[in-house]
Amino acid sequence: MARALMLTSNEDATIGENAGILYVVPQGGGVPTPALKAQVLRQVTEVYPCTLTFQVSVQEPVYRHVDVSARLFLRQGASAQDVASRVRQALAAHFRVSEPDGTPNPRIDFGFNLKDAQGSPAGEVAWSDVFNVIRDVSGVRKLGDARMDLTLNGLPADVKLTVRELPVLGSVTLQDGDTGGML
Secondary structure: OOEEEEEEOOOOOOOOOOEEEEEEEOOOOOOOOHHHHHHHHHHHHHHOOOOOOOEEEEEOOEEEEEEEEEEEEEOOOOOHHHHHHHHHHHHHHHHOOEOOOOOEOOOOOOHHHOEOOOOOEOOEEOHHHHHHHHHOOOOEEEEOOOOOOEEEOOEOOOEEOOOOEEEEEEEEEEEEOOOOOEO
């Protein structure tokens, strides 16, 4: 298991009292197998049980796909194919569930775990973080400065997450700012 999130009525009013939903993310992302869900349920109900009346439901995670579209300008001499490949790799690394060593990726999390300055859930995928990821790729000279030159899910804005959503990279569309062609 790579990640998990337990929500109760304290965090989500749609969950009944004395119950919890445990969202499980397997290593590498995707949907947990029935065997993994059963193993996790056994762990929280038999190995480390809660109070007798507390009911736990183990469920698959709620993924929020984040589609990225960007118009970028290349540095002189940069290969368009190489830059496009590096941008896609950098975005995939930014959105991966776990780091290569198996630790959780600190750049993304469930909406509940992303807090504002007061400690309240403020789940979001920051537009500025995605901008920085793309801008910092070798061979990228700059991103376009028009309003729609970088969009997340079709908008030039942060992507808001509900408390139970975990962001994952969706489609990536890259446009060469000099030629107008797709990368």
